[in-house]
Amino acid sequence: MGALDWQRKIYLDGFAGQVSKISPNAFQLEQAASRQMTAEAAAYILGGAGSEQTILANQKGFGHWKIVPRMLRNVENPDLSIELLGQKLPSPILLAPIGVLEMAHPEADLAVARAAMATGVPFIFSNQASVSMEACSEAMGNSMRLFQLYWSRSRDLVTSFVKRAEACGCSAIVLTLDTTMLGWRTQDLALGHLPFLHGKGLAQYTSDPVFQQLLDEFLQRPPAARPSITTTTLRNLLGSVRRYPTGSFLHKLRSGRAMGAVSLFSGIYSNPTITWDDLAFLRGQTRLPILLKGILHPDDARKAVDYGMDGVIVSNHGGRQVDGSISTIEALPSVVAAVNGQLPVLLDSGIRGGADVIKALALGAKAVCLGRPYVYGLALEGQRGVETVIRNLLADLELTLGLSGYKTLAELTTDSLRLS
Structure with a gap:
């Protein structure tokens, strides 16, 4: 369903007195979900490290970049598709790995996997899932999925996870680098x-x-x-x-x-001893592409290239690890420049609307990972809620792209933006 059709459906449903519980407004969606969840679930899903400055920085950072719309361009029949890791995807949206989804809804990862299949959006299975990767893969058919890996203290377990990801059809391993220890998560600690x-x-x-x-x-x-x-x-x-x-x-x-x-x-669970040299071991265990998640410094991005990685994800773990960390959109331009087109750059943390996606892509990201908002949809309406969050974001992206004067995502460049 295209953006105008989805928009029209929302208005017609409203005319019939059927207003969705899944608000298209990110703030209202978060507030509704926090009321639906237990105090422990809300603290774990909404909370961040320390005084939670990084959560705020991730969202406010997008506001420093302004879209400069262009007029009188034919933007009918827009194309949101991209190519990533050798596959053509209908949009630049992936679902980020988020653990312990059973805190939001009993069907947990399985509901998200089904929603991902229904909307054509890839799902990165969490290392800390509430449902096994095999069960989620079975629910997704041929839809693209990836597996997030935390490097534990057991190399045998690392290898087993990777082999299972291969066996259940995952397209890549997403090695998360920024959680070798749990951050000082004050909301969880308070409880x-x-x-x-x-x-x-x-x-x-x-x-x-x-x-x-x-x-x-x-x-x-x-x-x-x-x-x-x-x-x-x-x-x-x-x-x-x-x-x-x-x-x-x-x-x-x-x-x-x-x-x-x-x-x-x-x-x-965690292993703070791993270094760049350990990547050779992981590379030797799998033929799947390996993406490094948690890259914020350009020197680390260059190392990802030097060590033969297949992509990087600019991420600060949604503000859950280092309080006061640089925001993801702030880090993105220097990371893109550092890899110099040698591998794809994705962005995670802070995506709340279509304009955020456009800004990330204009600054050189190939795709973005949506995190907390889909969990809010899960908490409110299970699989249907996740689907609605995804469709709202895709419609917002399509409309904002066209209203900014662009028909395809490939047309977006740094000239599409101004830094305020």
Whole structure:
């Protein structure tokens, strides 16, 4: 459905008294979703590091760039398609990897995968998903998907994740570089809540044969330190046991596998020791393209080229890792200049509307990754909500492109913008 048809449908539905819960206004959408979610879910999904300056900078940064519309150009039948990693895509939008989606909706990643297929938008599966990559791939048919990888302390587990991504039809590995440790996320800390300790967001691990083997070995060791026993501890323990995917409740409780999985994950999840030289190991495990997510400095972008990577994603993890970090749109021009057309540059963090997409592409991004807004749609209406968020963004992009005087995305250049 084209932008004008989608716009017309919204107005006709409104005329019939059917106003969608998925507001096209980014601020209203966020507010509605935050009211729908639990306090813990809202803190995890909406929150950022420290005083959350980076979240604000990501969104305000786009405001410094102004579109300069051009007039009297034939902009009928616009074309939003791009080529990325050897594939033609209907638009420059991908869905960013976001973990623990079960906090937003029971169908979690599966609802997002179905919405991605329905709209033709690629989905980057999260390393911290609530549904396994295999189940999501089955729901997506031939639609493009990618897999986000966190480099754990187990190289065998890294290899297993990559091989599984290959087997279920992923088009690339998106190695996230900026989360070798969790940032100081003040909203989560204020509630004392980390979803992984509750057994959430561990589906890629509990479905993995190498992780299960590591768990067998882990359970043979003396027990580690445990939290003090309270009624809350017991309630959370039982919740973690229920979430563990295999076995009866009593078996899971007696075997200790559910809480063992949580403890094992906590010990191997992050690896602050990795360096550029480790990329050779990853390159040796897969023939898939490798994109580096979290690039903000031009020197790191040049290193990505030197180390044979296939793309970079300019990202600061949605402001969740370094408080006061440079915004993504601010970092983009120097990263684009550094790679000098040798590999594609994508942008993640801060995309809220069609104008943001146009500005990113005019500054040299090949595509953008949409993050929190689709989770807001998920929280409000599941798969249908995600689809509506995507269609709203695509319609906004198409209309803004045409009203700015452009028929294709390839026409966008730095001359399309002014820096204020």
